[in-house]
Amino acid sequence: MTAKYPLESAYTRIDRDLKRHIATTRKLLMQPSSSQQDLGIRECAELVAEMYESAGCDDVGIIPTKGNPVVYGSCKGASDKTLMAYFMYDTMPFNEPGWSHPPMKAQMVDMKLPAGKVKAIVNRGADNTKGPLAAFLSSVEACNKSVGRPPVNLLLVAEGEEELGSPNLPVYVKKDKKRLSKADACYFPYFGQDSNGRCNLYLGVKGVVYFELECSGKRWGRGPQEFAIHSSNKAWVDSPVWRLVHALKTMTSDDGNTVLIDGFYDDVAPPSAEDGEIIAEAAKRFDPEATKDALKIQRFVISEDDRAALIRAFTYTSTLNIDGIWGGWIEKGSKTVLPHKATCKIDIRVVPDQKKSAMMPLVRKHLDRHGYGDIKMTEVDTGYDWCRCSVREPVVQAVIRSFEDFMERPIVWPTSGGSVPFYVFKRFMGLPFTMGGIGHGGLAHSPNEYMVVEGNKKIAGLAQIEKFMVHFMNEFAQTA
Amino acid sequence: MTAKYPLESAYTRIDRDLKRHIATTRKLLMQPSSSQQDLGIRECAELVAEMYESAGCDDVGIIPTKGNPVVYGSCKGASDKTLMAYFMYDTMPFNEPGWSHPPMKAQMVDMKLPAGKVKAIVNRGADNTKGPLAAFLSSVEACNKSVGRPPVNLLLVAEGEEELGSPNLPVYVKKDKKRLSKADACYFPYFGQDSNGRCNLYLGVKGVVYFELECSGKRWGRGPQEFAIHSSNKAWVDSPVWRLVHALKTMTSDDGNTVLIDGFYDDVAPPSAEDGEIIAEAAKRFDPEATKDALKIQRFVISEDDRAALIRAFTYTSTLNIDGIWGGWIEKGSKTVLPHKATCKIDIRVVPDQKKSAMMPLVRKHLDRHGYGDIKMTEVDTGYDWCRCSVREPVVQAVIRSFEDFMERPIVWPTSGGSVPFYVFKRFMGLPFTMGGIGHGGLAHSPNEYMVVEGNKKIAGLAQIEKFMVHFMNEFAQTA
Numbered sequence: 001m002t003a004k005y006p007l008e009s010a011y012t013r014i015d016r017d018l019k020r021h022i023a024t025t026r027k028l029l030m031q032p033s034s035s036q037q038d039l040g041i042r043e044c045a046e047l048v049a050e051m052y053e054s055a056g057c058d059d060v061g062i063i064p065t066k067g068n069p070v071v072y073g074s075c076k077g078a079s080d081k082t083l084m085a086y087f088m089y090d091t092m093p094f095n096e097p098g099w100s101h102p103p104m105k106a107q108m109v110d111m112k113l114p115a116g117k118v119k120a121i122v123n124r125g126a127d128n129t130k131g132p133l134a135a136f137l138s139s140v141e142a143c144n145k146s147v148g149r150p151p152v153n154l155l156l157v158a159e160g161e162e163e164l165g166s167p168n169l170p171v172y173v174k175k176d177k178k179r180l181s182k183a184d185a186c187y188f189p190y191f192g193q194d195s196n197g198r199c200n201l202y203l204g205v206k207g208v209v210y211f212e213l214e215c216s217g218k219r220w221g222r223g224p225q226e227f228a229i230h231s232s233n234k235a236w237v238d239s240p241v242w243r244l245v246h247a248l249k250t251m252t253s254d255d256g257n258t259v260l261i262d263g264f265y266d267d268v269a270p271p272s273a274e275d276g277e278i279i280a281e282a283a284k285r286f287d288p289e290a291t292k293d294a295l296k297i298q299r300f301v302i303s304e305d306d307r308a309a310l311i312r313a314f315t316y317t318s319t320l321n322i323d324g325i326w327g328g329w330i331e332k333g334s335k336t337v338l339p340h341k342a343t344c345k346i347d348i349r350v351v352p353d354q355k356k357s358a359m360m361p362l363v364r365k366h367l368d369r370h371g372y373g374d375i376k377m378t379e380v381d382t383g384y385d386w387c388r389c390s391v392r393e394p395v396v397q398a399v400i401r402s403f404e405d406f407m408e409r410p411i412v413w414p415t416s417g418g419s420v421p422f423y424v425f426k427r428f429m430g431l432p433f434t435m436g437g438i439g440h441g442g443l444a445h446s447p448n449e450y451m452v453v454e455g456n457k458k459i460a461g462l463a464q465i466e467k468f469m470v471h472f473m474n475e476f477a478q479t480a
Numbered sequence: 481m482t483a484k485y486p487l488e489s490a491y492t493r494i495d496r497d498l499k500r501h502i503a504t505t506r507k508l509l510m511q512p513s514s515s516q517q518d519l520g521i522r523e524c525a526e527l528v529a530e531m532y533e534s535a536g537c538d539d540v541g542i543i544p545t546k547g548n549p550v551v552y553g554s555c556k557g558a559s560d561k562t563l564m565a566y567f568m569y570d571t572m573p574f575n576e577p578g579w580s581h582p583p584m585k586a587q588m589v590d591m592k593l594p595a596g597k598v599k600a601i602v603n604r605g606a607d608n609t610k611g612p613l614a615a616f617l618s619s620v621e622a623c624n625k626s627v628g629r630p631p632v633n634l635l636l637v638a639e640g641e642e643e644l645g646s647p648n649l650p651v652y653v654k655k656d657k658k659r660l661s662k663a664d665a666c667y668f669p670y671f672g673q674d675s676n677g678r679c680n681l682y683l684g685v686k687g688v689v690y691f692e693l694e695c696s697g698k699r700w701g702r703g704p705q706e707f708a709i710h711s712s713n714k715a716w717v718d719s720p721v722w723r724l725v726h727a728l729k730t731m732t733s734d735d736g737n738t739v740l741i742d743g744f745y746d747d748v749a750p751p752s753a754e755d756g757e758i759i760a761e762a763a764k765r766f767d768p769e770a771t772k773d774a775l776k777i778q779r780f781v782i783s784e785d786d787r788a789a790l791i792r793a794f795t796y797t798s799t800l801n802i803d804g805i806w807g808g809w810i811e812k813g814s815k816t817v818l819p820h821k822a823t824c825k826i827d828i829r830v831v832p833d834q835k836k837s838a839m840m841p842l843v844r845k846h847l848d849r850h851g852y853g854d855i856k857m858t859e860v861d862t863g864y865d866w867c868r869c870s871v872r873e874p875v876v877q878a879v880i881r882s883f884e885d886f887m888e889r890p891i892v893w894p895t896s897g898g899s900v901p902f903y904v905f906k907r908f909m910g911l912p913f914t915m916g917g918i919g920h921g922g923l924a925h926s927p928n929e930y931m932v933v934e935g936n937k938k939i940a941g942l943a944q945i946e947k948f949m950v951h952f953m954n955e956f957a958q959t960a
Contacts, residue, residue, distance in 0.1 A: 036813030092815055098707045164814060206712065210814040221778050227578045229775050230925040231827050232686065232897030235797040236780045236790060241805055242736025248722075249729035256722025295709050298701050300716045310716060317715035323817050325721055328804035329825060333516030334644060334690040334861040335572055336827050337803050337925050345809060347711050347816050381814040417712030445710040445817050 005078055005151045005474045007467075013146035014139065014466045021141075022453060022462060024051065025134035026106035029123040033130070035090035035163045041068045048089050048133070048158050049073075055137045056144030057156060063176070065168035068160030072176070075140060075154040079477035082153040083395075084183035084431065086420075087133040088162030091125035098447035108453065113440070114196040114293055118461075119454035120441075127441025131451035132189035133158065135439070135462060139469035151474035155183050165210060165381030166421040173424050185395035185476065186425040188435035189469065191451060192403070192410060196290040197458030199403050201436050202416035203278070203396065204388030207350030207423070209359045210323075210380045213367075215244035216341035219374040224340035228328060231336040241327045244342040247372045251320060251363075257301050259320045261366040267354045268318055275414045278391060279315075282411045283308035294442050315414045319349045345380065349419070356385045387422035388415065393432040394479035402472040406464065407438050418444075437472070439465040485558055485631045485954045487947075493626035494619065494946045502933060502942060504531065505614040506586040509603040513610070515548060515570035515643045525549045528569045528613070528638050535617045536624030537636060543656070545648035548640030552656070555620060555634040559957035562633035563875075564663035564911065566900075567613040568642030571605035578927035588933065593920070594676040594773055598941075599934035600921075607921025611931035612669035613638065615919070615942060619949035631954035635663050645690060645861030646901040653904050665875035665912045665956065666905045669949065671919035671931060672883070672890060676770040677938030679883050681916050682896035683758070683876065684868030687830030687903070689839045690803075690860045693847075695724040696821035699854040704820035708808060711816040721807045724822040727852045731800060731843075737781050739800045741846040747834045748798055755894045758871065759795075762891045763788035774922050795894045799829045825860065829897065836865045867902035868895060873912040874959035882952040886944065887918050898924075917952065919945040 014021070031047050032040030045062050048071045052060045057073035068090065094103035101107045101122040111120045125131070143150040157180070159169050173180060192200045217223030222238040229237065252259055259265070271279060288304040302313055327342025329335035348359045360377065367375050389396060391412060403410040416435075425431040438460040441451035455461035460468065494501070511527050512520030525542050528551045532540045537553035548570065557563075574583035581587045581602040591600045605611070623630035637660070639649050653660060672680045697703030702718040709717065732739055739745070751759060768784040782793055807822025809815035828839045840857065847855050869876060871892060883890040896915075905911040918940040921931035935941035940948065 036811070036815055093811070093813075096708065163816075208816070210816065217777070222781075223777070225776050225778065227776075227926045227928075228576070229777070229923075230898065231799075231801045231803055232829060232899070233775060233777075234799040234801040235794045235829065235897050236782070237775065237777055238781055239736045239802065241802040242732055245725055245728045245802070245805075246732075246734050246736060248725045252722055252726075254726050256719045256726060295713060295717065296705050296707075297697070297703070297709070297713075297717055298705065301702075301718055302716070314715045319711075319714040321711045321714040321816075321818055322719065322721040322725070322808065323711055323815060324808035324810045324819065325725075325822060326806045326810040328802065330804045330806040330810075331516070331573070333573075334825070334827070335516055335803060335925065336643075336688065336690065336801075338801055339804065342805060345814070347814070349712060349715065417715050418710060419712070443707075443709075445815065446707045448707075 005477065006147055007470060007474060009146040010143045010470045011467050013142040014463050017142060018463050021138040021466065024138065025131060026121060028130050028134045029106045029121065029125055030104055032104060033090045033160065034093045035068060035161055036093050041090065041160050044089050045069045045071050045160055051137045052156060055141035063172065065172050067168045070172045071158040073156040075150060077150045077153040079152050081477045082155060082183045083473060083476055084155040084157060084180060084186045084425065085136060086186055086188050086425065087158035088129055089133065089158045090160045090163050091130065092163055092445050094124035096447055100448055111450065113459065114290055115458035116456045118452045118456055118459055120450040120452045122448055122450045124449055126449050126451035127191060128444035128449065129190060131441055132191055132437065135465045136189040136469050139466040142466065143470060151470065151477040155180060162421065165208065165383045167382040169421050170424050170428065173428050177429065181429055183431055186422065186431045186433035187395065188420055189437055190435045191439035191441040192436035193438055193440040193459055194290045195294045195440060195442065196287060198285065198287060198290060199407050199410035199438060200413060201399060201403065201410035202413045203391055204415040205386060205418060205420045205422055206415055207356045207384050207386040208419040209348040209350060209356055209383040211360055212343055212345050212378045212380055214341060214343040214376040215240045215247065216376065219376060224338055226340060228337035228339045231338045234338050237338060239338055241339050241342040244344065247367060247370065247375055248344065250370050251366065261362050263362050265318060268316065268351055269353045271312065271316065274391065278412050278414055279308050279311050282311050282413060285411050286311060311413065314417055316351055318351045318354055321347050323347055350386050352386055352388060356383055384419065384421045385423045387426050389432050389434065395432050395476055396434045398475035398479055399434045399436055399472055401475050402468055403438065405471060406468050437465060438468045485957065486627055487950060487954060489626040490623045490950045491947050493622040494943050497622060498943050501618040501946065504618065505611060506601060508610050508614045509586040509601065509605055510584055512584060513570045513640065514573045515641055516573050521548045521570065521640050524569050525551050525640055531617050532636060535621040543652065545652050547648045550652045551638040553636040555630060557630045557633040558627065559632050561957045562635060562663045563953060563956055564635040564637060564660060564666045564905065565616060566666055566668050566905065567638035568609055569613065569638045570640045570643050571608065571610065572643055572925050574604035576927055580928055591930065593939065594770055595938035596936045598932045598936055598939055600930040600932045602928055602930045604929055606929050606931040607671060608924035608929065609670060611921055612671060612917065615945045616669040616949055619946040622946065623950060631950065631957040635660060642901065645688065645863045647862040649901050650904050653908050661909055663911055666902065667875065667913065668900055668915035669917055670915045671921040672916035673918055673920040673939055674770045675774045675920060675922065676767060678765065678767060678770060679887050679890035679918060680893060681879060681883065681890035682893045683871055684895040685866060685898060685900045685902060686895055687836045687864055687866040688899040689828040689830060689836055689863040691840055692823055692825050692858045692860055694821060694823040694856040695720045695727065696856065699856055704818055706820060708817035708819045711818045714818050717818060719818055721819050721822040724824065727847060727850065727855055728824065730850050731846065741842050743842050745798060748796065748831055749833045751792065751796065754871065758892050758894055759788050759791050762791050762893060765891050766791060791893065794897055796831055798831045798834055801827050803827055830866050832866055832868060836863055864899065864901045865903045867906050869912050869914065875912050875956055876914045878955035878959055879914045879916055879952055881955050882948055883918065885951060886948050887940065917945060918948045
């Protein structure tokens with residue numbers, strides 16, 4: 001057991017440096033790093049490396065991979081415990097319509113949330129997850145500048161391909177296993193409060209698979225072959241667009257919510273006893289209204305009256321989602337064409353005990369069996385498997401205690417709906433993991449993505465978020 | 481009866497001026513006039529007016545409408561007969577991929593067709609229908625410069641909104657009815673030869689309706705409302721894209737070829753006795769291979785063995801075609817979003833005795849009855865009704881005789897698959913009409929649209945096309 005860590009010194013430093021921390025956060029957000037579009041990746045990796053250095057880390061390096069580089073760093077801590085912090089420095093694209101503020105200017109705006117008035121930064125990546133990354137590095141910096149070291153040894157791994165399915169993370173982790181194997185647990189900084197201030201902790205993540213289906217006259221042997229032709233020919237020529245529509249319709253129920261692919265749900269495990277308790281507990285406190293407000297939706301697929309059912313739906317449902325669909329003339333006006341192909345993008349979220357690798361073959365078999373053998377299926381990113389961690393793990397308990405000390409006991413969810421490549425650390429190195437923290441952000445993958453910087457009684461501001469992170473590291477240092 | 485028209489003088493003049501005629505044709509083609517994109521319309525109208533003047537026409541005027549202007553002109557002829565020539569000076573857009581030659585440089589290229597080697601101009605609008613427009617004006621010019629006048633009085637009407645469904649043509653025709661009512665028939669210049677040289681004459685056109693269907697979370701009250709949200713939410717939020725897929729699937733048979741909308745085919749009239757004879761005659765000579773080659777398709781919806789059935793399919797089928805479909809993330813990569821809306825563009829081709837105005841209401845009723853009352857339906861262009869003319873009409877007989885004199889007796893089709901707003905002239909002024917001529921072009925609405933300029937034994941070149949037009953005017957002058 002190490003000597004008691006002087007948390008207050010670090011907290012004072014955070015308060016003193018807050019303005020600079022906000023400036024650093026804004027600088028990181030304003031640096032584009034859209035991996036889908038290969039935009040600003042190298043520059044962002046270099047900026048993250050600089051931030052590691054400024055935070056007082058050692059061994060800082062930009063490690064090349066076959067794709068985007070990993071930014072590595074380490075930091076000696078005040079205890080024997082070693083925490084690996086996993087970050088992503090890439091973001092989704094930011095060229096969609098609907099932004100009320102410029103997507104890359106990190107403007108500070110007044111915002112009225114169900115939890116009350118706050119000030120927030122609006123920018124792509126603010127919530128997901130360059131905001132939490134910057135906050136964590138600021139908290140490390142404050143520790144180093146005040147106490148001299150953080151409460152635990154740190155290994156920092158920032159990847160730039162999370163939004164591409166982290167194709168090169170496993171390769172990197174295998175290669176750098178010697179250094180990384182010193183870690184006792186993995187942590188992914190994340191804003192865990194919802195818009196009315198409720199704290200949420202996710203024990204795991206779903207896996208994800210992403211592919212395209214293309215129906216072309218060329219492969220079909222019917223319809224236009226190389227280009228769209230005059231639509232008058234529909235009278236005697238087949239349509240690849242209609243074919244894609246009819247192929248897709250076989251894959252879900254009329255409401256689009258139940259997947260009709262044979263075997264799709266076969267490996268879905270029922271909630272464990274532990275999960276049953278967790279869900280029952282979560283159902284007591286989960287507020288569907290806050291989620292509806294955050295997503296700006298009017299209703300869920302199922303009734304809100306049964307909150308446990310709603311939570312089960314969110315955490316246990318494996319989904320087949322159409323992310324995009326296109327074909328033919330999609331600009332203004334009335335170009336009359338019979339298109340030669342139509343394409344859609346699909347993601348499948350994978351839950352325990354489904355296997356990521358089984359999903360595309362199931363879709364392929366379904367298409368073949370329904371006579372759509374010609375429809376081309378292309379993996380767009382490698383995706384990854386689901387990953388879960390028990391609520392009893394020390395690192396999870398440390399984050400729960402931190403929530404309680406700073407805000408309230410979090411609502412614990414068996415998984416988030418989203419995906420993070422924890423499987424890499426858990427499968428290759430047997431590391432337990434947790435994700436989260438206080439603070440609030442929203443509209444990940446949507447226009448007007450934001451993170452709260454000046455909070456109120458219910459929602460943490462940036463200083464409090466950073467203090468939480470120091471506190472969490474200290475709690476983890478004291479675990480058995 | 482007027483004195484015999486000195487055709488040879490005009491023909492000699494055509495031969496002498498051919499180089500200049502080609503240059504004029506290329507100039508017209510290279511002037512953009514994409515009505516969908518409002519690109520170059522005014523400039524093209526001015527160029528057409530100049531070409532009227534150069535051809536020796538009087539009363540040339542650019543007549544404003546609520547949309548794109550009509551270019552009017554007239555020309556005193558050598559007989560009492562008056563022909564109204566209808567043209568369109570607008571084209572489809574030319575920004576689709578797949579052009580082997582620049583779409584607006586009117587390059588002269590060597591081309592190998594089933595009928596043999598030719599030289600052709602590749603350009604948007606070459607076939608549909610600025611090529612035929614230029615050829616007709618060149619033929620008039622040759623008459624005026626040689627004989628002093630063409631064989632018939634001419635009224636020239638060029639509109640710039642054909643590809644938008646000619647919304648302002650009826651308004652213009654009503655307003656200018658006094659001048660236009662002097663016409664005895666209407667003629668639309670067109671290249672009627674296929675790629676192996678077969679001559680085709682279409683006695684009519686289908687009508688067309690063009691609209692968009694938009695499925696949005698906003699109108700539905702389910703799913704994302706204002707923007708796409710993180711796709712992890714598919715587990716508890718509905719998808720407007722799946723909804724559009726399932727709405728569309730109710731509208732056609734699995735193969736996309738039979739429309740399942742109640743009442744859709746109710747008003748389709750069976751072939752008349754006259755059409756039955758025409759189809760039987762056409763089936764003897766129609767070569768499906770040439771059409772397949774022209775469209776670069778491998779097969780038709782139905783077997784080619786029964787040519788009469790194939791011709792009936794083309795001429796009598798009312799179609800529901802998806803011109804375009806789009807929603808969500810349609811760029812490169814794997815943005816994981818649950819989209820808030822999906823949209824498609826649809827055109828319906830209207831055949832006797834369907835009514836254009838009945839079609840959108842039928843689709844609306846179908847959607848409502850299937851529970852898709854929230855799917856928004858927007859007319860994109862006004863469209864128009866079908867129009868047919870008997871093969872016995874003198875103007876049709878004149879064009880048939882011209883075909884015979886220049887090439888061969890044409891294969892006569894009850895209608896083309898495409899649409900031309902003849903109904904305006906037929907309904908408002910009772911004018912019989914015909915369309916066509918020798919010459920060959922292809923790939924209308926597709927990349928690499930072309931018109932043959934230097935032909936061979938089987939396919940007419942530009943000089944022959946222009947001579948045909950003079951000949952046709954003279955044939956028409958002699959009709960009763």
